[in-house]
Amino acid sequence: MRLFSLEGKLTALLVAAAAAVAALSVGIGVWLRLPWLGAAFALLIAVPLLAFAARAITGPLTSLLRALSGSVASLRDGDFSVSLAERRRDEFGDLIRAHNTLGRVLRDERQNLFQRELLLDTMVQNSPIA
Numbered sequence: 042m043r044l045f046s047l048e049g050k051l052t053a054l055l056v057a058a059a060a061a062v063a064a065l066s067v068g069i070g071v072w073l074r075l076p077w078l079g080a081a082f083a084l085l086i087a088v089p090l091l092a093f094a095a096r097a098i099t100g101p102l103t104s105l106l107r108a109l110s111g112s113v114a115s116l117r118d119g120d121f122s123v124s125l126a127e128r129r130r131d132e133f134g135d136l137i138r139a140h141n142t143l144g145r146v147l148r149d150e151r152q153n154l155f156q157r158e159l160l161l162d163t164m165v166q167n168s169p170i171a
Contacts (some may be wrong), residue, residue: 046131047102054094062087105133110138121148 062083070079108125115123124141127134 050098057085058091109140116144121151
């Protein structure tokens with residue numbers, strides 16, 4: 042597991058959340074002298090914070106998936122000039138690099154095909170056989 046992988050980020054978030062909820066539960070339980078009430082308050086505080094953290098993690102992934110979707114649509118329409126910025130160092134970064142490589146290969150293939158057609162057209166136009 043890479044340190045910056047999606048799995049590593051989610052694991053770190055869940056471990057930190059579990060530790061925080063446990064510490065908060067014990068702290069509030071000792072302070073109120075009612076452990077069950079401490080656990081209830083800890084969950085009441087932790088659930089919105091976890092929802093915010095999940096949104097913070099999935100927000101950039103959602104925008105990246107939208108960008109990939111738009112880029113694939115451009116490739117489908119024959120526009121091979123689209124590429125994405127490689128800023129991530131996780132599995133999605135690998136996917137972005139593969140996508141950009143695919144775009145480069147398709148651009149090169151189109152350019153080679155265009156040059157071959159131009160050469161063939163030039164040869165046909167200058168051929169003495171008519």
